[in-house]
Amino acid sequence: MSQARIGRAVVTGGAGFIGSHLCERLLDGGAEVVCVDNFATGSAENVRHLAGRSGFSALEADVTLGLRVPGRVDTVFHLASAASPRDYLRLPVETLEAGSRGTRNALDAAAEHGARTVLASTSEVYGDPLHHPQHESYWGNVNPVGPRSVYDEAKRYAEALTMAYHRAYGADVGIARIFNSYGPGMRPGDGRAIPTFIRQALAGEPITVSGDGMQTRSICYVDDTVRGLIALAGADITGPVNIGSPYELSIRRLAELVRGVCRSESPVVQVGRPADDPRFRRPDTTLAAQALGWRPRVPMEEGLRLTVEWFAAAAQRREEEGRA
Ligand code: NAD
Ligand code: UDP
Numbered sequence: 001m002s003q004a005r006i007g008r009a010v011v012t013g014g015a016g017f018i019g020s021h022l023c024e025r026l027l028d029g030g031a032e033v034v035c036v037d038n039f040a041t042g043s044a045e046n047v048r049h050l051a052g053r054s055g056f057s058a059l060e061a062d063v064t065l066g067l068r069v070p071g072r073v074d075t076v077f078h079l080a081s082a083a084s085p086r087d088y089l090r091l092p093v094e095t096l097e098a099g100s101r102g103t104r105n106a107l108d109a110a111a112e113h114g115a116r117t118v119l120a121s122t123s124e125v126y127g128d129p130l131h132h133p134q135h136e137s138y139w140g141n142v143n144p145v146g147p148r149s150v151y152d153e154a155k156r157y158a159e160a161l162t163m164a165y166h167r168a169y170g171a172d173v174g175i176a177r178i179f180n181s182y183g184p185g186m187r188p189g190d191g192r193a194i195p196t197f198i199r200q201a202l203a204g205e206p207i208t209v210s211g212d213g214m215q216t217r218s219i220c221y222v223d224d225t226v227r228g229l230i231a232l233a234g235a236d237i238t239g240p241v242n243i244g245s246p247y248e249l250s251i252r253r254l255a256e257l258v259r260g261v262c263r264s265e266s267p268v269v270q271v272g273r274p275a276d277d278p279r280f281r282r283p284d285t286t287l288a289a290q291a292l293g294w295r296p297r298v299p300m301e302e303g304l305r306l307t308v309e310w311f312a313a314a315a316q317r318r319e320e321e322g323r324a
Helices: 017-028 044-050 083-090 094-112 149-168 193-203 222-233 251-261 287-291 300-323
Strands: 008-010 030-035 056-060 075-078 117-120 173-178 207-210 216-218 241-243 248-250 268-271
Touching: 008 094, 017 030, 017 044, 017 222, 017 251, 030 044, 030 241, 044 094, 044 117, 056 149, 075 094, 083 094, 094 117, 094 149, 094 248, 117 149, 117 207, 117 222, 149 287, 173 222, 193 300, 207 251, 216 251, 222 241, 222 287, 248 251, 251 268, 268 287
Parallel strands: 008 030, 008 075, 030 056, 075 117, 117 173, 173 241, 207 268
Antiparallel strands: 216 248
16 A cells, blocks of 8 residues: 555654554655654653654644644544553543544644544444444444443544544544554553563463453454554545454463463463453454455464564563663
């Protein structure tokens, strides 16, 4: 997929996990990139390696307070939002604000520049799904007053607002429903299953599987996720379109796989299951394949190996820095 149409891109949440990979991939493809982040859950460290690259600039700003970017803008990728359950439960109001005011500011900035907006939505809009796998036509099963609602409803509102701008003002928009993405650059303490299991397995600590571990997720390597977002930016469709992998597995199996890749002896232990934790998750990716020509490429075993290698190297760096 050509990146020519993407031109000069703004990436809100660009210093986060997916955002930092997206910034890098866009630069690799010849785009100019303005990373906008308030470091609520991301870090300047994630984009430090991009600082010297031609075409890259960074603004420290909270998108809920406005989004003003000097110069031309062709594409706005709106990723700014807490994403891990631990983060959004800690930042409930900020998460609702990022999805509501933040999305409005992203759409207004795009309108001002005549740019296309790509919204990073989520499989969480399907809630605890009653249909499996999840097709984009499924409306979801979300508890609007449960603890996860701060994230799920923020994203549902963000989708509704994006469609309203499209219908009422003719805004050029694309909505990506991202399913569990993983890879290098995740925070070891962000509370999500993959970074937690890897950190625990590498440290020889018990691996904490919630409930009986039979709930499923479909995990997608971040390079594939980012390729899907870029394909959507360069396409003419509005979506929503699922960006996720068919590698559905139980959380217990995921814990065992991670333990194997880490060559760890850590026991797998059972801990309490969070409220409203979805039981199943697998995307129907027919639309992504047909409309974007997008399919995930990185096999799960390879993705997990690359991620574990990165976590092991990062842990070693931290240890050496601690000794210095
Ligand atoms: P992340 O927490 O690593 O990144 C989010 C970034 O947004 C952080 O750098 C954070 O500092 C920034 N941010 C938050 N609020 C902000 C604000 N008000 N102003 C400016 N910046 C702000 O999360 P991630 O996993 O990289 O997720 C990125 C996006 O993708 C999110 O919108 C998330 O909802 C979506 N998504 C991610 C996944 C996944 O599996 N990682 C799945 C579905 C959807
Ligand atoms: N999970 C777990 N142990 C952990 C963290 C998460 O068993 O230490 C479970 C969690 O309850 C959920 C699944 O793993 O069933 C995926 O959780 P994650 O936070 O990674 O993603 P999300 O719930 O947002 O899909």
